[in-house]
Amino acid sequence: xxxxxxxxxxxxxxxxxxxxxxxRLALVALEDPRFTGSAFVNTKFGVMTEYxxxxxxxxxxxxxxxxxx
Numbered sequence: 001x002x003x004x005x006x007x008x009x010x011x012x013x014x015x016x017x018x019x020x021x022x023x024r025l026a027l028v029a030l031e032d033p034r035f036t037g038s039a040f041v042n043t044k045f046g047v048m049t050e051y052x053x054x055x056x057x058x059x060x061x062x063x064x065x066x067x068x069x
Contacts (some may be wrong), residue, residue, distance in 0.1 A: 011037060011053060
């Protein structure tokens with residue numbers, strides 16, 4: 001899922017749903033659709049703050065220092 005020039009992985013966006021201050025993306029593996037994940041994009045600050053797949057998990061907190069969009 002190449003986002004904002006990031007490193008590509010083997011997931012595609014399968015759907016999106018508004019959630020709180022952003023959008024939750026449903027992810028599906030390109031090679032095996034049994035593997036799923038999600039990403040959360042904070043639209044207030046314009047950054048992805050969470051990414052979860054079977055192999056990886058990361059989250060970003062304390063965004064208050066970023067300029068708001």
